[in-house]
Amino acid sequence: MARALDGLRAYRLIAAMWIRSAAAYRTSFLVTAIGSFTASGLSFAAILLMFSHVEVLGGLLLPEAALLYGTSNTALGLADLTLGNMVSLGQRVRDGTLNTLLVRPAPVLAQVAADRFALRRIGRIGQGALVLIWALAQVDVAWTPLKILLVPVMLISGAAIFGAVYIVGAAFQFCAQDAAEVQNSFTYGGNALLQYPPAVFAKEVVWGATFVIPLAFVNWLPVLYILDRGNPLGLPTWLAFAAPAVATALCAAAGLAWRAGLRGYRSAGS
Amino acid sequence: MLPGVMRLYVAVAVSTFRRYTAYRAATAAGVFTNIVFGFIVAYAYMALWHERPNLGGYGREQALTFVWISQALAAAMALLGGGFQEELQERIRTGEIAIDLSRPVDMQLWWLACDLGRAVFHLLSRGVVPLAVGALAFRLALPQSPLMWLAFLLSALLGAVVSFALRYLVALSSFWLLDGAGVNMVNGLLTMFFSGMLLPLTVFPGAFGETARLLPWAAVLQTPADVLLGRHHGSGLGRALLFQAGWVLVLLSAGRAMQLRATQRTVVQGG
Amino acid sequence: MRNKQHHGGRGRFENNGGIELEDVEKVFTLRRRTGVLRRSREEVRAVDGISFTVAPGEMVGYIGPNGAGKSTTIKMLTGILAPSGGRLRVAGIDPARERIRLAHHIGVVYGQRTTLWWDLPLRDSYTLVRRLYRVPARRFHRNLDRCVELLDLGALMDTPVRQLSLGQRVRGDIAAALLHDPAILYLDEPTIGLDAVSKVKVRGFLQDINAEHNTTVLLTTHDLTDIEQLCRRVMVIDHGRLVYDGTLDGLHTLGESERTLIVDFERVLPPVTVPGARTVKTDGPRQWLAIPADASAAPVVAAVAAHHPLVDLSIREPDVEDVIAAMYARLPRG
Numbered sequence: 001m002a003r004a005l006d007g008l009r010a011y012r013l014i015a016a017m018w019i020r021s022a023a024a025y026r027t028s029f030l031v032t033a034i035g036s037f038t039a040s041g042l043s044f045a046a047i048l049l050m051f052s053h054v055e056v057l058g059g060l061l062l063p064e065a066a067l068l069y070g071t072s073n074t075a076l077g078l079a080d081l082t083l084g085n086m087v088s089l090g091q092r093v094r095d096g097t098l099n100t101l102l103v104r105p106a107p108v109l110a111q112v113a114a115d116r117f118a119l120r121r122i123g124r125i126g127q128g129a130l131v132l133i134w135a136l137a138q139v140d141v142a143w144t145p146l147k148i149l150l151v152p153v154m155l156i157s158g159a160a161i162f163g164a165v166y167i168v169g170a171a172f173q174f175c176a177q178d179a180a181e182v183q184n185s186f187t188y189g190g191n192a193l194l195q196y197p198p199a200v201f202a203k204e205v206v207w208g209a210t211f212v213i214p215l216a217f218v219n220w221l222p223v224l225y226i227l228d229r230g231n232p233l234g235l236p237t238w239l240a241f242a243a244p245a246v247a248t249a250l251c252a253a254a255g256l257a258w259r260a261g262l263r264g265y266r267s268a269g270s
Numbered sequence: 271m272l273p274g275v276m277r278l279y280v281a282v283a284v285s286t287f288r289r290y291t292a293y294r295a296a297t298a299a300g301v302f303t304n305i306v307f308g309f310i311v312a313y314a315y316m317a318l319w320h321e322r323p324n325l326g327g328y329g330r331e332q333a334l335t336f337v338w339i340s341q342a343l344a345a346a347m348a349l350l351g352g353g354f355q356e357e358l359q360e361r362i363r364t365g366e367i368a369i370d371l372s373r374p375v376d377m378q379l380w381w382l383a384c385d386l387g388r389a390v391f392h393l394l395s396r397g398v399v400p401l402a403v404g405a406l407a408f409r410l411a412l413p414q415s416p417l418m419w420l421a422f423l424l425s426a427l428l429g430a431v432v433s434f435a436l437r438y439l440v441a442l443s444s445f446w447l448l449d450g451a452g453v454n455m456v457n458g459l460l461t462m463f464f465s466g467m468l469l470p471l472t473v474f475p476g477a478f479g480e481t482a483r484l485l486p487w488a489a490v491l492q493t494p495a496d497v498l499l500g501r502h503h504g505s506g507l508g509r510a511l512l513f514q515a516g517w518v519l520v521l522l523s524a525g526r527a528m529q530l531r532a533t534q535r536t537v538v539q540g541g
Numbered sequence: 542m543r544n545k546q547h548h549g550g551r552g553r554f555e556n557n558g559g560i561e562l563e564d565v566e567k568v569f570t571l572r573r574r575t576g577v578l579r580r581s582r583e584e585v586r587a588v589d590g591i592s593f594t595v596a597p598g599e600m601v602g603y604i605g606p607n608g609a610g611k612s613t614t615i616k617m618l619t620g621i622l623a624p625s626g627g628r629l630r631v632a633g634i635d636p637a638r639e640r641i642r643l644a645h646h647i648g649v650v651y652g653q654r655t656t657l658w659w660d661l662p663l664r665d666s667y668t669l670v671r672r673l674y675r676v677p678a679r680r681f682h683r684n685l686d687r688c689v690e691l692l693d694l695g696a697l698m699d700t701p702v703r704q705l706s707l708g709q710r711v712r713g714d715i716a717a718a719l720l721h722d723p724a725i726l727y728l729d730e731p732t733i734g735l736d737a738v739s740k741v742k743v744r745g746f747l748q749d750i751n752a753e754h755n756t757t758v759l760l761t762t763h764d765l766t767d768i769e770q771l772c773r774r775v776m777v778i779d780h781g782r783l784v785y786d787g788t789l790d791g792l793h794t795l796g797e798s799e800r801t802l803i804v805d806f807e808r809v810l811p812p813v814t815v816p817g818a819r820t821v822k823t824d825g826p827r828q829w830l831a832i833p834a835d836a837s838a839a840p841v842v843a844a845v846a847a848h849h850p851l852v853d854l855s856i857r858e859p860d861v862e863d864v865i866a867a868m869y870a871r872l873p874r875g
Contacts, residue, residue, distance in 0.1 A: 013672050021660040024701070028451045035455030042459060046468040050314075052475055054321040057314075100656050102621045105644035105674055178295035185306040192310045200317040205309070266637065267623045268569065 003107060010106035014114035022119065029120055036123030040073055044131055047195065058197030063138035064227055065197060070132025071151075071219040072194035075158025076187060077125030083163050085116040086170035087184075090177035093265065102266075109258055112170065139227070147226045153244060158218035160247035162187060164254035165213075171254070171261035190215045198224070198232045206232050214250065217243040278375065279383040286387030297395050300345060304400040308341040312408060326472035331411040332499050336470050338404030339495045343426065345396040346389045347433045347490050349467045351458060354385045354434075355441040359454075362444040371533050378525055381441075382434055389430040413500055421507060425494040428514035432489045435521030436461070442525065445532040465491040472496075486521060489514040558597035558632060558646075558724035558757035560618065565591045565627035567613050567781075587613040589781030590627070597724065598755035600747075602768035602789070605778035606862055611761050614778065615727055618759070619649055632724050645674060648718030652730035655714055657702040663713050664698045667720060674721035681720060688716035691746045708739030715743065719750060725757040726750075732767055744770050763860055765789070777865060785868065790835060798859040798867050799831040802838060807850040815844040826852070834859055 022029050047069060051062040060068070089112055092098040101111045141147065169183030176182075190213070198206045198220045210216040210233065217240075224231060225240035290297075312334055319330045328336065344350055358381060361367045370377055404410060413419060440457045444450045462468060464487035471482045471492045482488065493510050496502060502510040567588040572580050588610045595601050605611045616622040617629060620636035620643045629636060632646040657666040671681045689695050692712040697705060705713060711731060718726060728747075732740045748771065750756050760767060768775055768789055775792055777785035785792055792798075802818065805827050812820040813828060818841045822829040832841055838856055845851065859867075 010673060013669060017658055017661065017665065017669055020665065021658060024660045031452035031455060035452075035459065038459055039455075039462070042463050042468060045463070049469050049473060049475070050318050053325055053473065054318060057321065058317050097654065099616065099619075099621050100649075100651070100654065102640065103619050103644055103647065103649045105641045107641070176295050176299075178293055179299040181296065181299040181303050185303045189303065189306045189310060192307060196310070196314045196317070201310075201313045205313065263623075266621065267625075 007107040007110035011110040011114045014111060015117035018114070018117040019119055032118075033120035033123045036120055037127045038123075040077075040124045040127045043192070043195070044069055044127070058200035059229070060197040060199075060227075063135050063140075064223075065195075066131050066135035067139055067223050067227070068197065068219055069195040070128055070130075070135050071154055071158065071223060072191050073128030074125055074132055075128075075155055075218050076162050076191045077121065077128050078155070078159035079162035079166055080124060080187070081119075081121040082159075083113050083166040084121055085118065086112055086166050087180050088116065089170045090173035090180050093174065093177050098265075108262060109167070141226055142228070150222050150226060150240065153241075154219060154222040157243035157247040161215065161218050161243075161250055162190070164247070164250040165190065167251075167254035168257045171257040174261035174265045186213065186215075190218070194219050203233065210235070214246050217246045279379055282380060282383040283387035283390070286384045287391045290388055290391040300396050301399045304341040304344060304396055305403050308338055308400050308404055309407070311340075312337045312404070326470055327501070328470065328472065328499070329411070331409050333470070334404070334408045335410040335412060335499060336466075336495050338401050338408075338410060339498060340467055340491060341404070342397040342401040343393070343429070343491055343494065344467065345392040346426070347429060347465070348389075348437065349433075349461055349465055349491060353388065353437055354381055355437040355454070358438075358441040359444045359450045362441070363450075368536055371536055378438065378522070378529055381438060382431070385434045385437075386430060389433075393426070411499060413498065418498065418500060421511075422494060422498040425497040425511060425514060428511065428518055429490045429494045431518050432486055432514060432521060433461075435518060435525055436486060436490075438525045439521065439528060442528045442532055445528075445535060461487055461490070464488065466495065467491060470495075486517045489517045558755065559630075560593075560595040560632075560725065560757065560759070561628075561630040562594070562614075563592050563628040565614070565617065565629050566625045567610070567617060567622065568625040586781050588617070588624075591778070591781070591783050592627075593776060593783060593786060595757060595759065597757055598751065599774065600751055600758040600772045601760065602772040602775040603759055603761045603778065604763075604768070604775060604865075606865060609779045610781040611778055612729070613781075615729065615759070615761065619647060619727060620644070645721060646724050648721070648723035648726045650711075650714050650718045650726070650728045650731055652711060652728075652733040652735075655702065655710055657710065657713055657717060659703045660701055662699045662701055663694065663705070666702065666713070666717055670717055670720045676721050680722065684720050684722065685716070688719060691749055692716055693742065708735045708742075711735060711739070712743065712746075715746065719756075722754065723756065725759070728758065728760045728762075730762055731760070732762065732764055740764075740766075747771055763862075765858055765860060765864065777868070779865065792864060792868065793834040793859075795868050798834045798864040800834050800838065800859060801857040802830040802832060802841060802845075803855045803857060804828050804830060804845060804851065805853040807852055810849060813845060813849060815841055817841050817844075834864075 044066075047065060048062075050057060051065070055061070057065060089098070092101075092112070092115070098108075098112075101108055101115075104111065136151070165186045166183070169180075169186065172182065173180060190209075193201070193205075193209065194215060198209075198216070201209075206216065206220075209220070221231065221237075221240040222243055225237050231237055231239065315333045315337055316330065319325055319328070319333045323330065325333070340349075345352065358367075361370060370380075405412060413422075436457065440453050441450070443453045447453060464471070464482050464485050466488070471479060471488055473479070474482045483492065493514055497507065497510055565588055566586065569585045569587055571583045571585055573583060591610075591614065603611060603614070613622065617624050618631055618636060620631075620640035623637035631643060634643045634646065636643050657663065658669070667685060670676070671678075676684075689698070692715065694709075694712060694716060697709055697713065702710060702713065715728075715731065726747075731747075732743055735743065744767065747758060751758055758771070760772060762768060773788060775785070775787070775789050776783060777792065785795070801821070804813075807826065809826050810828070812823055813830070814820070815830065817836060818830040818832045820828055821831045830841065830845070832838055842854065845854075
């Protein structure tokens with residue numbers, strides 16, 4: 001526990017340094033923040049274009065699909081902002097600069113996570129949140145307290161699930177330094193998956209996204225519960241509320257993977 | 271025998287190709303990512319074309335083929351980033367460009383050779399494998415005739431040159447702008463959206479769609495894909511290739527003009 | 542400076558600046574591609590059973606050719622790498638097990654790599670060190686003031702690091718490594734690429750810090766002058782083994798290492814003969830004269846100048862590679 005607090009403190013200190021560093025390039029910051037906002041907006045434009053041709057896609061109307069899009073992008077955006085730069089761990093292993101982090105009195109995970117912290121990534125969160133708010137206002141849902149509660153729970157659990165993926169991906173880079181892009185398949189690829197209705201995909205894909213890499217808990221299961229649609233695999237609908245538990249388990253597993261990766265690095269060297 | 275000058279640029283392209291072969295793990299990871307995205311988009315398109323058969327003039331199989339062609343060309347055409355331009359921008363930023371300009375080689379051709387070497391590598395590695403996986407997993411509308419494939423390769427080559435020429439303009443803008451990030455960003459977004467990577471341009475509605483199909487980015491992905499899908503016959507094929515060649519000419523000339531201005535500027539500043 | 546009393550003396554080097562190594566080993570497994578799918582495994586003993594002790598307050602040079610196991614040893618001493626075998630204690634701490642606790646007791650400077658924040662004023666990097674290491678404000682300011690004064694950093698504190706010269710940056714890095722009062726300082730090529738003035742400044746500062754705080758210094762370098770001016774003791778590592786541990790003079794004697802006097806005459810001359818030197822090479826009007834490393838060059842220079850018309854002259858010090866090569870030539874192999 002004390003170590004976790006130490007880690008958070010180090011994260012905060014280092015992230016603050018990066019924010020101040022970025023302030024030296026103010027225009028660049030603005031441009032890239034707007035770019036990040038627009039880039040994630042373009043994928044929503046593609047969905048809008050699709051819905052300009054059809055009423056229903058995978059059994060969902062536009063506001064319902066937008067609910068999927070908004071939740072997934074906000075969750076990924078949160079994870080991307082806080083842990084996104086762990087992708088460049090392989091680079092640090094290759095050029096040896098990881099070693100400079102290992103001689104500092106702070107957990108390496110916190111230091112790597114805060115490395116090159118970029119506030120501009122807030123663009124994706126902003127864009128996702130805008131779509132989410134629009135979708136929440138538009139969807140035809142009989143809101144209950146439980147459903148209302150599920151919205152923030154889903155976003156936080158979703159961010160934690162994506163965060164765990166970032167950490168596992170970084171741990172993997174201890175052994176395969178050039179394989180940073182594999183991680184994109186599960187983060188950006190996962191997001192691309194989750195922004196479409198599960199009914200669009202083959203059963204095996206949905207099964208895999210529920211039980212193998214449980215991305216379905218980011219938004220599919222909770223959103224289907226809110227919309228009163230059944231589970232595509234015929235699973236009980238209360239499974240939507242397992243999202244926090246799944247996120248916790250996944251984070252614990254990611255922590256173990258990270259420790260194994262770091263231990264491997266420290267015993268094998270570079 | 272190739273004339274000596276040509277041989278130099280071929281050697282440059284070959285050496286870039288070789289350089290990329292060294293990154294095995296990165297290439298494998300990229301192939302994996304292309305396949306994952308290919309599957310996701312393929313399912314989404316199947317749902318869309320299930321609701322609207324013949325949307326944008328494509329049948330279901332053609333739509334699926336479009337998905338896998340996009341994934342196959344994504345790396346080669348640098349549709350989602352990558353390529354030479356960041357290296358060139360860095361040389362401009364640090365002033366090392368002055369050395370390049372004083373060399374007895376043409377800078378534009380030099381970087382074109384580099385980028386084509388990379389594109390060929392990416393077409394063979396990150397292109398062939400995802401397309402093969404897509405063809406195994408789904409029924410695709412791939413042509414039987416070798417001539418069609420040849421036409422596709424020609425169109426893809428023109429597309430690669432258009433992609434290069436656009437990024438060359440972007441990179442050279444660093445001579446005038448302090449920070450290339452903004453222009454890179456805008457070009458990246460335009461490329462992603464107007465190449466057809468997100469959705470085929472044939473699906474874009476009305477006048478917006480008609481305009482989008484005339485922009486240079488259309489020549490990078492949409493045209494080669496349509497050539498492979500056999501949507502251009504006879505004179506239509508000629509027109510499609512001419513459309514690409516037209517953009518090649520315009521953009522390379524613009525790049526040349528910009529290079530000239532940049533050279534004068536560098537000389538005036540004393541390097 | 543050695544006889545300063547150490548505080549809290551539990552055990553010999555408990556919680557102070559001592560370093561102890563006992564049969565320390567580090568074995569790497571290399572996987573090499575031998576065919577399309579076939580790979581071979583090969584064990585490399587980067588550090589092959591090293592034992593030494595460094596007393597608190599000692600300044601020791603740790604040298605050896607590239608790839609000899611130098612940096613692997615330093616990585617084990619700083620807790621970056623876990624040893625494959627043997628026993629290791631730094632300030633009474635097992636580095637691999639208690640990396641974070643150890644970090645408070647050590648400072649590390651890489652001459653070729655900065656830990657300062659590129660786009661921020663120098664001052665900001667120090668503030669981060671203060672917070673990360675939780676240095677009490679009063680002690681931090683005392684240390685910072687001292688570093689600023691001795692390293693001449695005053696005018697640079699508000700300059701972004703990217704605008705500093707290499708020499709200024711290295712001085713800035715050394716200060717950053719000392720603000721938390723480490724008992725042990727590791728320096729990896731601290732003077733590489735520095736101009737003569739900066740080198741002198743850095744060496745002087747290290748001597749001062751050692752004298753004032755009894756800081757233990759372990760120095761790896763290719764510049765024997767660093768060692769000559771800072772260290773009474775030098776350790777040589779090669780092929781993962783400690784091949785020499787003693788004084789620098791002893792190393793010179795053992796290696797019969799030589800300095801080289803490079804002389805440009807006005808015209809082409811036959812090889813000159815001067816007592817105390819021998820001509821090893823001639824090239825047109827230029828001649829190379831070898832002098833024993835422990836002898837003074839002054840009489841040789843005077844003798845040469847007295848008899849022949851000189852245009853220019855320079856002295857090349859023996860570097861680590863020369864000394865070690867010479868040492869090997871003398872030692873019976875085995």
